[in-house]
Amino acid sequence: MRASEQQLRLWMIGGLEGDANAHAMLLRALVPLLQSFYRRRMSGRPDDIEDLVQETLMAVHVRRATYDRDRPFTGWLFAVARYKMIDHFRRSRIHCTVEDVADILVSEGFEDAVSARMDVDRLLADLPPKQADAIRGTHVDGNSIADHARRMGIGESDVKISVHRGLKALAARIKGPN
Known part of the structure; x- marks a missing residue:
């Protein structure tokens, strides 16, 4: 990190x-x-x-x-x-x-991009590794779900579920307690 x-x-x-x-x-x-x-x-x-x-x-x-x-x-x-x-x-x-x-x-804007990348890395560090990796691979690095699944040796549905759960956890953390 x-x-x-x-x-x-x-x-x-x-x-x-x-x-x-x-x-x-x-x-x-x-x-x-x-x-x-x-x-x-x-x-x-x-x-x-x-x-x-x-x-x-x-x-x-x-x-x-x-x-x-x-x-x-x-x-x-x-x-x-x-x-x-x-x-x-x-x-x-x-x-x-x-x-x-x-x-x-x-x-x-490289400096802003680096700062944003550090913020994203910090957010993803609190997620389970599988979810963080799926989000990083598909949403940050821009790989397709199929490419990321192939690279990780897992199914596409597994990547989709990991991304969904990870994003849901991040949204809840950012939103904070009601």
Whole structure:
């Protein structure tokens, strides 16, 4: 499960205050976020993605004093990531169109999408694994019921029932007590 914005921010602040364990936890938690960020923008360049992740982790470590504790952490993180990508394009002399640069700078709501994904992961974490997996596979990842059933080695009706029960449980939790 991915860490929330709040948890990332707490680890960052802990690291700034000298907690080496919090700083290490932060850096570990950033790897999948950065991989996703770069994978979305660097299709067909897996080696570059891993290099960029490592460069960004180093920049987070070296430039951590520039983080404003009163601002969201992921906004600062993705700004660092965008600058690292632009530097990489310059060094590699990779040809970019105006649209590519605009996508990198604007980031197409990536930060909001990551935050929403963390919220969904947190909600699904409280469901039984089978229900959470069925919802994630069909509603979050966009697979058909047939594809998800085939991938999991279960029947389509089993997927439908799991999704239905999981969504019903989530709705009840969100609605709260009457």
